[in-house]
Amino acid sequence: MQNQRWHNAIPSLLTLLLVLAWLLPGLVGHDPWKGDESRSIGFVDSLLSGAPAAIPTLAGEPLPVHPPLFTWVAASAAQGLSGWLSVHDATRLTAGMFVLLALIFTGLTSRLLYSSEHGRLAVLVLIGSVGLLVRAHEAIPQSALLAGFAMAGFGFALNLRRPFIGAVLAGTGIGMAFMSVGALEALALLLTALLLPVMAPAWRRRVNLAAALVMVVSALPWLLIWPWMLYQQAPGVFAEWWHVDTLGRFAPSIAHAGRGTLYYLTFLPWFSWPAWPLALWALWKARRHGLTEPGIALPLLMFLSLLALLSLTNDPREVHGLPLLLPLALLAAGSTYTLRxxxxxxxxxxxxxxxxxxxxxxxxxxxxxxxxxxxxxxxxxxxxxxxxxxxxxxxxxxxxxxxxxxxxxxxxxxxxxxxxxxxxxxxxxxxxxxxxxxxxxxxxxxxxSYHSMITSMEPALPSRGCVASQNLNEAMRAMLDYWIDLRTLPVGSASQSHCPALLVQYDENSPPELHADWREVWEGNRPGNRSERFALYRRVRTKH
Structure with a gap:
């Protein structure tokens, strides 16, 4: 009997070994990279430097682009590991922890919907998804979003066996999704919860009404406490977050007219390979009588709910589509044993x-x-x-x-x-x-990395006085604060007019045109990148 248990455990142990070999390399040992990762690490560094916990702050300025769950957890990890790891490595490890949670909950959901062998299959499909490969190793809040989505999916599936425990997990997952990225992703999960009883008879039991109330109660602290804290401490920042970064995601945009609807369908073929053909095969096999079965209905509704809401937004990006991989992995795992x-x-x-x-x-x-x-x-x-x-x-x-x-x-x-x-x-x-x-x-x-470029610029900075900035992206602002404790003042702000230095970001095809009062003292870019260039100017002292 003991030998049989050990024999049955071998596939799971090998899957765990494969997951660790996939997840661990690259989480530590390199600088923050440009883009979303540098910005996320900037939020963590600001919190560790004394910024208010309720107000997402980047390089000294409130920037409420996302709720702060990932920042809070990463800052705690950075404090706990301060003697062993840098802030950016600890932040990346936090992201890896959230990704591991997403894999665990996805595997558990697949076991509930299909069978015990399907749990590791869903994990294999997920780590095999091309679009997750790089993003799973970046310090970005979408890693916490993946964990929340996977937990909510597991809660929905567990609702069929243990309604109230499933409801608590589903509500917690919805709250984590909200606190990771925002209201849209939480709304997609709530929409899934509403549609499940409509599509699938398995969720139409009387006990599900009481479980739905438990789910809402479990989600409310996540949905209300931080926004209330933000409103109390900084009403203006709260208004910016709500109107610009929440409701504003649905505002019509001429630049992206029609793009949001088709964007996610056009990039999914490579992003979700090989999950999508297997998922389509599962739907094809279930087309006559199986679409209302739990193993089809739950992942299908999770996918369609999020896809429908994402298609209405004006900021389509592949990173927003990461949670779409989870239901596709579930469908793909369910189709494995029926594949010809x-x-x-x-x-x-x-x-x-x-x-x-x-x-x-x-x-x-x-x-x-x-x-x-x-x-x-x-x-x-x-x-x-x-x-x-x-x-x-x-x-x-x-x-x-x-x-x-x-x-x-x-x-x-x-x-x-x-x-x-x-x-x-x-x-x-x-x-x-x-x-x-x-x-x-x-x-x-x-x-x-911006590190070598910032190091080369540092000797040209003034020893006294502030530094103004023009068109500086958020990642560069974050890294200036992170590496050399420099917080620039954007051109147009009240306090920058007397700064003796000006840092400008520009494209190589559009060099800056400044007044003769400014003299260039440094110019640079990340090695090998010419489109994103930077120049530092010093104010010329004129004689009167």
Missing amino acids: RGAANALYWFAMMTFLVVIAAAWVYWSAFDVGIPARLAAHMHKIQPGYAGEFRPLMVALALAYCFAWLTLLLLLKRTPQRPLIAWAAGITLTWGLAASLFMYPVNARM
């Missing part, structure tokens, strides 16, 4: 051939970057990434070789089962990230 042998074999061989090409390309490009062979490719790569000094790093090379060896060994040991294509693909995606994190982390970090 020819289709399963095609996916398996496609995975094997794709990642063999990935292995070959990775080693060739690594050799060009760090060894200088072949010379022509090396010259081209260093033209793309100027200033990067290649170096042979034995530990990183050994790690990359271990990933390659493990993937090839897994392929040789895999038996021909319905699970084989998903395992091969998820392992290939894990291999891809392992190679990227071991062989290319240093050149990518040089390109994506």
